[in-house]
Amino acid sequence: MxxxxxxxxxxxxxxxxxxxxxxxxxxxxxxxxxxxxxxxxxxxxxxxxxxxxxxxxxxxxxxxxxxxxxxxxxxxxxxxxxxxxxxxxxxxxxxxxxxxxxxxxxxxxxxxxxxxxxxxxxxxxxxxxxxxxxxxxxxxxxxxxxxxxxxxxxxxxxxxxxxxxxxxxxxxxxxxxxxxxxxxxxxxxxxxxxxxxxxxxxxxxxxxxxxxxxxxxxxxxxxxxxxxxxxxxxxxxxxxxxxxxxxxxKHLEKWNEERRKSAEFYKLLIKANNLQEFITPPSETENNYHIYHQYVIKVKNKRDELMNYLDENGFSVRVYYPLSLHLQPCFKYLNYHEGDFPVSEKLSQEVLALPIFPGLREDEQEKLIEAIRKFYN
Ligand SMILES: Cc1ncc(COP(=O)(O)O)c(C=O)c1O
CATH class of the missing domain: 3.40.640.10 (Type I PLP-dependent aspartate aminotransferase-like (Major domain))
Structure with missing residues (x-):
């Protein structure tokens, strides 16, 4: 698949x-x-x-x-x-x-x-x-x-x-x-x-x-x-x-709801597969209605290796964003340096976006999370 x-x-x-x-x-x-x-x-x-x-x-x-x-x-x-x-x-x-x-x-x-x-x-x-x-x-x-x-x-x-x-x-x-x-x-x-x-x-x-x-x-x-x-x-x-x-x-409310359902299902799967030690699902701040334009997890170790493994096995994932903006070559003149924004820099090493879109099927999500489990096993 x-x-x-x-x-x-x-x-x-x-x-x-x-x-x-x-x-x-x-x-x-x-x-x-x-x-x-x-x-x-x-x-x-x-x-x-x-x-x-x-x-x-x-x-x-x-x-x-x-x-x-x-x-x-x-x-x-x-x-x-x-x-x-x-x-x-x-x-x-x-x-x-x-x-x-x-x-x-x-x-x-x-x-x-x-x-x-x-x-x-x-x-x-x-x-x-x-x-x-x-x-x-x-x-x-x-x-x-x-x-x-x-x-x-x-x-x-x-x-x-x-x-x-x-x-x-x-x-x-x-x-x-x-x-x-x-x-x-x-x-x-x-x-x-x-x-x-x-x-x-x-x-x-x-x-x-x-x-x-x-x-x-x-x-x-x-x-x-x-x-x-x-x-x-x-x-x-x-x-x-x-x-x-x-x-x-006219369909947006329904599609945003679908995204939220998929997000909820990913969270369940991560827990059911005991993957919390390796990956952290995104958190929804109290009183927020997150529409999950992206479903972005944090991967504590071997993010890039996991990404390559998933890619080789047919599961498409992405990193948004791999280089914090203060470190972009075009902003050198602003005089920021590595270490200035440690959280942003850490996230750029840890984040990984999983597929999320209206029409994504539960069996597809199950297979993807199973592949993550296999990687860590
Ligand atoms: C946070 C953010 N701001 C601005 C833009 C720019 O939008 P557009 O690609 O339509 O120019 C994007 C698009 O990716 C975005 O994600």
Whole structure:
């Protein structure tokens, strides 16, 4: 048996006829960029996320969503943005592209997210934004610190690229990833839990004036066509992505639930096979609804050997991420060194993502965990 890290075709088969119907309509209209499909999708996201009408802005990718969010907060050269070194490159890449300085803070060993208390300690008079990541689909406990950032006029931008639909329950109320801070950013890259058939992203803003500005920034800073109030970028969501994402959005709750069920089953299997001594399942922080965009275990010893063994036996696994961002060659100029963020560095040696996606079967999970048991035997 072989198990892929991701098989998108299993969930796509559920929606295939509907997708092809919509594609026919789009090709008949020959209208491909922004337009009514994008507007509809934005409206449906606003309803799903329970945020005000007009606050969601589709764009070309999750990376652009971050860039647009930072631009809308006027982040520029000389500014500091506090963020995590244990994430996909785009998070700090967007900060650096605007000439600002990513100020890294180590992460929590249990839930992989940025250490919020340490983040507060990194505030200086140059800090203009705080950019946490809800890594692998699990939210940070932002409610604990948000007012402390706001008191100092620091914007909070959530990188929710991996967490569409994840939430926390705070004082009996649901807070969805991306809707807690000033701006939330999402990625619709095909492998994401809400993914299109190409690149796509979205920014959501608390302040509707900021949302309006984001709508201008995504079309070269233009409010009225060919008149430019400021310098923006070209970052438009297209009709094909919006149509497919709109169909998938209707299934998202069910698919996120499926992911949670698979996560629960992995946990059971790890325990039933007495593997806790070798591997640690991911933990869900209290009051969190983790959507398990990734199911990431910690492997105490021989992570790479285990990965190769699984690979040779047909089980596809991945390491997200093998090199902490403060050690990336392109960030040498920031003057960070090995040992600066010990938890992030340790995690990059220990983490291993197992297959998780809607349609993953229990027998596939059983075989994979059995293979891990054989490796340690
Ligand atoms: C945490 C995080 N931020 C940002 C991005 C960038 O998204 P995109 O690939 O859509 O540009 C990703 C995508 O992998 C991500 O995982």
């Amino acid at each position: 072989s198990v892929p890290i991701l098989d998108l075709s299993r969930s796509f088969n559920e929606i295939k006829p509907e997708v092809f119907d919509e594609l026919e309509k789009i090709f008949a209209s020959q209208s491909f960029i922004l337009g009514s499909y994008v507007k509809n999708f934005e409206t449906h996201c606003e309803k799903y996320l329970e945020i005000p009408e007009g606050s969601a802005v589709g764009c070309a990718s999750g990376t652009d969503a971050l860039l647009l969010a930072l631009m809308a907060c006027d982040i520029k050269e000389g500014d500091e943005v506090i963020t995590t070194p244990f994430t996909f490159f785009a998070t700090s890449g967007a900060i650096a592209r605007l000439g600002a300085k990513p100020v890294f803070v180590d992460v929590d060993y249990e839930n992989y997210n940025i250490n919020l208390e340490d983040a507060l300690n990194k505030i200086t008079d140059k800090t203009k934004a705080f950019l946490p990541v809800h890594l692998y689909g699990q939210m940070c406990e932002l409610e604990k610190v948000i007012s402390k950032f706001h008191d100092k006029n620091i914007k909070v931008i959530e990188d929710s690229a991996q967490a569409f639909g994840a939430f926390r329950t705070v004082d009996g109320k649901i807070q969805r990833a991306g809707t807690v801070g000033d701006i939330g950013c999402y990625s619709f890259f095909p492998t994401k839990n809400l993914g299109g058939c190409g690149d796509g992203g979205m920014v959501v803003a608390k302040d509707l004036e900021v949302a309006e500005r984001l709508k201008r920034l995504r079309v070269h800073g233009s409010g009225k066509t060919y008149y430019h109030d400021e310098i923006g970028i070209n970052s438009r969501l297209d009709a094909i992505q919006a149509a497919i994402l709109d169909i998938k959005l």
